[in-house]
Amino acid sequence: MSDAVSPSTALPSTSPPTVQKRHLRRVVLASLIGTTIEYYDFAVYGTAAALVLGPLFFPSESATASTLAAFLTFAAAFLARPLGVMMFGTLGDRVGRKPALVAALLLMGAATVTVGLLPTYETIGVMAPVLLVVCRVLQGVSLGGEWGGAVLLAAEHAPPHKRALFASIPQMGPLLGFLLSSAVLIPLIDIVGMQQFRAWAWRIPFLISAVLVIVGLWVRSRVGESPQFAAAERTAPAARFPLVTLVQRSPRRLMLAIGSAVGGSALYYLTIVYTLSYAPTELGIPQRSVLAAISAGAVVAALVMVPFARWADRVGRRPVMVYGMAGSVVWALPMFGSLSTRNIWLITVAFIIGQVLQIMTFSPMAAFMAELFPARLRYTGASAAFILANTIGGGFAPLVASWLTTLWESPLVLGVYVSMLCLVSLVCVVKLPETRDEEFDVRES
Secondary structure, three states: OOOOHHHHHHHHOOEEEEHHHHHHHHHHHHHHHHHHHHHHHHHHHHHHHHHHHHHHHHHOHHHHHHHHHHHHHHOOOOOOOHHHHHHHHHHHHHOOOOHHHHHHHHHHHHHHOOOOOOOOOHHHHHHHHHHHOOOHHHHHHHHHHHHHHHHHHHOOOOOHHHHHHHHHHHHHHHHHHHHHHHHHHHHHHHHHHHHHHHHOOOHHHHHHHHHHHHHHHHHOOOOOOOOHHHHHHOOOOOOOOHHHHHHHHHHHHHHHHHHHHHHHHHHHHHHHHHHHHHHHHOOOOOOOHHHHHHHHHHHHHHHHHHHHHHHHHOOOOHHHHHHHHHHHHHHHHHHHHHHHOOHHHHHHHHHHHHHHHHHHOOHHHHHHHHHHHHHHHHHHHHHHHHHHHHHHHHHHHHHHHHHHHHHOOOOOOHHEEEEHHHHHHHHHHHOOOOOOOOEEEEEOO
C-alpha cells in the first residue's frame, strides 16, 4: 500500500482557495451525476413496468398478473443490491472510492442499454423474461455500490461544518433521476402515442442511458480520490472482508441504521412506482395526471433538499430526521387517502407535502450514515445500511401494496403501511447517537 498521495487527491487541502472551490464543484457534480443516472435507469424501468413491460415480457390473460410479474422483476433488482454492497463496498474500502464508482456506473449503463435492446416474449419466448431479470439483477448490483460511493465522495471532501450539505447533493439523484425519466417519457408518449410507445418506443428511454453514462464517466474521470480514504489507507489497515468485520464489530448500530431508512424508502417507492399503476387501473385517475402530481412533488422536494441539509449542519442530523419521520407517520394516511377523492389538485398538494417530509428525513441521512462508521469500513457500512433499508422498505413495497389493496380496497391501506414503517424508522433514529460533531477521522472502530 503506497504512502504517497496523488496531487489530485491532495488538491482540496493544499491548493489556493479558488482551485479548491473548483475542485469541490467537480466533486459535487461527479457525485450527483452518477446517482442521477443510476436512479434515472431505475425510474425508467419502474415507469415502464407500470405501463408496458408486463404484457411484453410476462404475457397473461390477467393484466394484473402481468403487472405483478413486472413488479417482481423490479423487486429482483433490490434483492441483488446487497451483492453490490459486498462487491463495491469491498472495492471501495480496500482500493478506493473512485474505482468503485466508475465500475458501478459502467455496469448500470450496460445493463440498462441491454434492456432497451431485448427482444420480447413474442419474439424469443421464455428467454425474454429471463434476460430481463438478468439485466435487472445487474442494475441492482450496480446501485448497491453507487449510493455509498457517491455520498462518501462528497462527504469526505467536505469541510466539517458543511458535511450534511455536501452529502445531501447525491441524495438529489433519486429525485432528479425520476424527473429526468418523466421529462423523457411524457413528451415521448405525447409524440408517438401510447400504441406506438407500447410497440417500440418504450426502448428509447433505456437507450438514452448510454449517452448519460458517457457524460457521467467523463465527469468522474476529472475527480481525484477521497482525501479521507487516502489518509486511512496510510494509517489504518484494510479489512479483508469489510462487511463481515462490520457485522462483527457493530451489529446493533448497523441494524438501527437500516431501520432508520426503511420508512422513507417505502414512502418514496410507493409514490413513484406503485401509485403510477394503482391510481389509473383501480381508481380511474389518468396516468399522465398521476405522473404530473408525483413530478410536482419531486420538484419541490429537490428545492428544499439543500435548506434541510444546511439546517442539519446547524442543529444536528437527528432533530431534522425526527421531524421528518414524525411528520411522515402522521401525513401518510391523508397523503394516500387523497387518491380516493380523484381530485388531481388535492392529490398533487398531498403528494408535495409527503415528498417534502420524506426529503426532510433523507437530506441529513447521507451524512448520518457516513458518520456512523469508521473510514476503512465506511463505504460498506453506509452502503449496507441504506441499500438494505431500500431493499426491505422499497423493493418489496409495490408487491406488499398490491397484496394489501386486494384485501382492503381503499388507498388508505397504503397510508397505514407507510405510517407503520416510518414509525419503525423514527424509533431507530432516536436510539442512534447524534453524529454531527463525530470526529470524521481514520479510526478503526
